Amino acid sequence: MNPEDLRYAESHEWxxxxxxxxxxxxxxxxxKQLGEIVYLELxxxxxxYDAGDEFGTVESVKAVSExxxxxxxxxxxxxxxxxxxxxxxxxxxxxxxxxxxxxxSTDVEIGKLMSAEAYADYVAEEEQEK
Amino acid sequence: MTAPAAAPTALxxxxxxxxxxxxxxxxxxxxxxxxxxQYAGILEEHRAVRERVGLFDVSHMGEFDVxxxxxxxYLQWMTPNxxxxxxxxxxxxxxxxxxxxxxxxxxxxxRKTQDAYLLVVNAGNTPKDFAWASEHARGxxxxxDRSSDYALIAVQGPKAAALLSRVSSPDPSDLPYYGFRDTxxxxxxxxxxxxxxxxxxxxxxxxxxxxASRLFRALLDxxxxxxxxPCGLGARDTLRxxxxxxxxxxxxxxxxxxxxxxxxxxxxxxxxxxxxxxxLVLQKQSGLTRxxxxxxxxxxxxxxxxxxxxxxxxxxxVTSGTHSPTLGRPIGLALLPTAATAIGTEFHVDIxxxxxxxxxxxxxxxxxxxx
Numbered sequence: 001m002n003p004e005d006l007r008y009a010e011s012h013e014w015x016x017x018x019x020x021x022x023x024x025x026x027x028x029x030x031x032k033q034l035g036e037i038v039y040l041e042l043x044x045x046x047x048x049y050d051a052g053d054e055f056g057t058v059e060s061v062k063a064v065s066e067x068x069x070x071x072x073x074x075x076x077x078x079x080x081x082x083x084x085x086x087x088x089x090x091x092x093x094x095x096x097x098x099x100x101x102x103x104x105s106t107d108v109e110i111g112k113l114m115s116a117e118a119y120a121d122y123v124a125e126e127e128q129e130k
Numbered sequence: 131m132t133a134p135a136a137a138p139t140a141l142x143x144x145x146x147x148x149x150x151x152x153x154x155x156x157x158x159x160x161x162x163x164x165x166x167x168q169y170a171g172i173l174e175e176h177r178a179v180r181e182r183v184g185l186f187d188v189s190h191m192g193e194f195d196v197x198x199x200x201x202x203x204y205l206q207w208m209t210p211n212x213x214x215x216x217x218x219x220x221x222x223x224x225x226x227x228x229x230x231x232x233x234x235x236x237x238x239x240x241r242k243t244q245d246a247y248l249l250v251v252n253a254g255n256t257p258k259d260f261a262w263a264s265e266h267a268r269g270x271x272x273x274x275d276r277s278s279d280y281a282l283i284a285v286q287g288p289k290a291a292a293l294l295s296r297v298s299s300p301d302p303s304d305l306p307y308y309g310f311r312d313t314x315x316x317x318x319x320x321x322x323x324x325x326x327x328x329x330x331x332x333x334x335x336x337x338x339x340x341x342a343s344r345l346f347r348a349l350l351d352x353x354x355x356x357x358x359x360p361c362g363l364g365a366r367d368t369l370r371x372x373x374x375x376x377x378x379x380x381x382x383x384x385x386x387x388x389x390x391x392x393x394x395x396x397x398x399x400x401x402x403x404x405x406x407x408x409x410l411v412l413q414k415q416s417g418l419t420r421x422x423x424x425x426x427x428x429x430x431x432x433x434x435x436x437x438x439x440x441x442x443x444x445x446x447x448v449t450s451g452t453h454s455p456t457l458g459r460p461i462g463l464a465l466l467p468t469a470a471t472a473i474g475t476e477f478h479v480d481i482x483x484x485x486x487x488x489x490x491x492x493x494x495x496x497x498x499x500x501x
Binding site: 035036038039041057059060061062064 | 156167168171172173174364367368430431432434452453455460482
């Protein structure tokens with residue numbers, strides 16, 4: 001269920017690297033945990049982030065969750081469609097429900113992120129702790 | 131993204147717990163109870179209640195019997211609404227108030243006879259309320275905590291009457307609003323009242339714990355044609371907020387008076403003395419310094435419970451806030467200085483460090499079409 005070509009963070013974001021552009025979104029598991037997303041706050045183009053920085057929030061009816069970028073870089077695009085219709089994050093978290101694109105400043109961090117398989121194990125472990 | 135916290139252990143469970151698991155509910159800690167927050171999704175369940183019919187497990191609510199020759203006099207003293215005006219088989223909304231006129235709890239008073247009443251209180255407040263009620267008992271009054279003798283299923287929505295009337299006797303659809311009576315539902319002995327916490331027509335079915343699962347399942351089955359859906363506390367919260375019904379612990383508590391909460395309609399100063407009356411008379415004379423009002427956001431964002439508010443007349447606080455599924459935009463309730471409570475007044479809410487404009491609007495946010 002988690003696409004093989006993505007890298008995953010423990011905070012449940014994914015990154016897709018294409019040349020020097022990294023696209024960031026939240027995982028299927030994350031959207032399920034949140035429930036129906038009704039509000040999304042994203043930064044403006046031009047913002048600079050270090051890995052681990054908060055770049056926005058997603059809100060379901062019940063809860064607010066912060067979004068963290070797993071990699072450093074400058075924001076080159078934000079998904080305006082998702083701001084208008086946050087439900088697409090629930091419907092297609094790995095596709096149309098992407099959040100921001102960064103111009104990647106270093107790929108050191110990308111190597112530290114999990115593969116699809118490692119992330120699936122991580123989620124299973126997290127579930128067991130509940 | 132931060133994962134929601136896992137539910138802690140040692141929570142109390144209702145007789146419907148097993149069925150919730152079976153129906154795939156997401157369970158949360160609500161006032162010490164492990165309760166379903168949602169099944170299919172809050173927005174979908176909200177819509178089911180506004181358009182069709184939803185079933186809620188609210189067995190966690192507390193029930194007290196109040197009986198005895200002095201039960202009426204006792205309840206007149208203990209609650210601000212006029213129990214003397216209640217006919218047999220009728221219900222009203224009221225509260226337990228402190229001497230300051232603030233809320234120990236809000237509650238429903240069911241009058242069975244002049245000497246026998248049923249009080250329905252909030253789950254998390256049940257032990258506190260029982261102690262409060264018992265402490266203040268006087269004369270020939272017996273107060274019995276019956277909470278574990280009742281399971282409670284709320285059947286809410288425009289199709290609720292049609293659904294229940296097919297399986298109940300006598301037919302609940304001729305019960306008046308806020309009326310109740312003993313009713314057989316799917317063969318089970320129950321008490322049915324025309325009450326709810328959603329702003330829709332609907333009923334609450336008090337049954338024996340051992341009948342609860344069969345009843346809930348039977349109503350879901352029978353209601354298939356009507357599109358009946360199991361609904362959790364998430365939808366219950368968005369539904370009640372749209373109808374501007376107060377939630378204890380959010381909008382009202384022992385720091386908020388009945389007048390500040392805009393619940394003056396349950397305060398019957400002319401009925402005689404009651405606990406909290408002196409304070410409320412004084413507050414009425416000197417004028418309220420703050421009041422609970424409804425608001426909508428002008429800027430983007432959802433203002434939630436506890437977020438600070440800044441009005442032209444001074445600080446306030448958001449007591450409830452959510453995304454309104456019916457209106458498709460954020461709504462909320464806030465305690466604001468009285469001078470800032472006129473409809474249309476703009477104020478600001480601190481949304482996690484960001485200043486967002488909001489505006490006082492008329493309430494309720496939603497009123498059902500037939501009303």
